[in-house]
Amino acid sequence: MAKQLGFYFNASACTACKACQVACQDKNNLSAAMRWRRVVSYGGGSWVPDPQNAGLMLPNNVFVYSISSACYHCVNPLCAEVCPAAAISKKDNGLVLINQEQCIGCRYCEWACPYGAPAYDQARAVMTKCTGCDDLVAQGKNPVCVDACVMRAIEFGDIEQLRAKYGHVDSIEPLPEAKYTGPAVVITPHKHSQASGKGTGKILNLPEEV
Ligand code: SF4
Ligand code: SF4
Numbered sequence: 617m618a619k620q621l622g623f624y625f626n627a628s629a630c631t632a633c634k635a636c637q638v639a640c641q642d643k644n645n646l647s648a649a650m651r652w653r654r655v656v657s658y659g660g661g662s663w664v665p666d667p668q669n670a671g672l673m674l675p676n677n678v679f680v681y682s683i684s685s686a687c688y689h690c691v692n693p694l695c696a697e698v699c700p701a702a703a704i705s706k707k708d709n710g711l712v713l714i715n716q717e718q719c720i721g722c723r724y725c726e727w728a729c730p731y732g733a734p735a736y737d738q739a740r741a742v743m744t745k746c747t748g749c750d751d752l753v754a755q756g757k758n759p760v761c762v763d764a765c766v767m768r769a770i771e772f773g774d775i776e777q778l779r780a781k782y783g784h785v786d787s788i789e790p791l792p793e794a795k796y797t798g799p800a801v802v803i804t805p806h807k808h809s810q811a812s813g814k815g816t817g818k819i820l821n822l823p824e825e826v
Contacts, residue, residue: 622800
């Protein structure tokens with residue numbers, strides 16, 4: 617198999633501090649509303665009356681955990697497949713990059729990507745997204761999200777090496793199942809992580825946060 621760089625994410629360690637998201641915005645001069653990496657909290661369950669104590673409530677399968685996600689530089693990038701301008705390509709190291717000189721701003725890639733990774737730049741009328749910090753990676757450095765995480769919940773590298781180290785989980789809610797695009801990601805689930813497609817919870821963030 618050709619080299620494929622990718623991300624590791626530890627959902628059991630993430631505290632939803634958003635340092636990764638902000639570091640990405642800072643490095644790439646993104647506005648607060650433009651997110652190439654986003655942190656969302658996913659939760660569910662309910663509260664029921666305590667039969668022993670009138671007026672008190674008990675948790676009923678209540679859970680919450682958070683994920684930090686970005687473009688997963690997929691093995692089968694649907695974004696590239698639908699691009700009518702051939703502006704998206706997969707590099708030898710597996711990173712999927714947009715050539716903004718070629719982009720015609722049609723936004724097809726944004727609609728096709730099941731991860732919501734492409735982010736449209738209204739002012740320049742071009743699509744943007746996570747580059748895997750290819751400039752830093754070329755210098756042997758980490759993407760900034762990796763180094764910004766105080767919990768060391770994100771790693772980056774050869775996906776086969778990451779899978780050898782961390783296993784083969786590549787989707788948990790609210791991410792889609794991996795079968796659609798083959799994302800280059802491996803995840804350590806949180807103890808309450810729900811299987812993708814189960815629909816047991818919902819994203820708890822405000823719409824303007826995600
Ligand atoms: S996550 Fe989306 S934008 Fe990134 S390579 Fe996969 S399909 Fe393309
Ligand atoms: S918005 Fe740009 S990169 Fe995305 S599909 Fe259209 S031309 Fe291609």
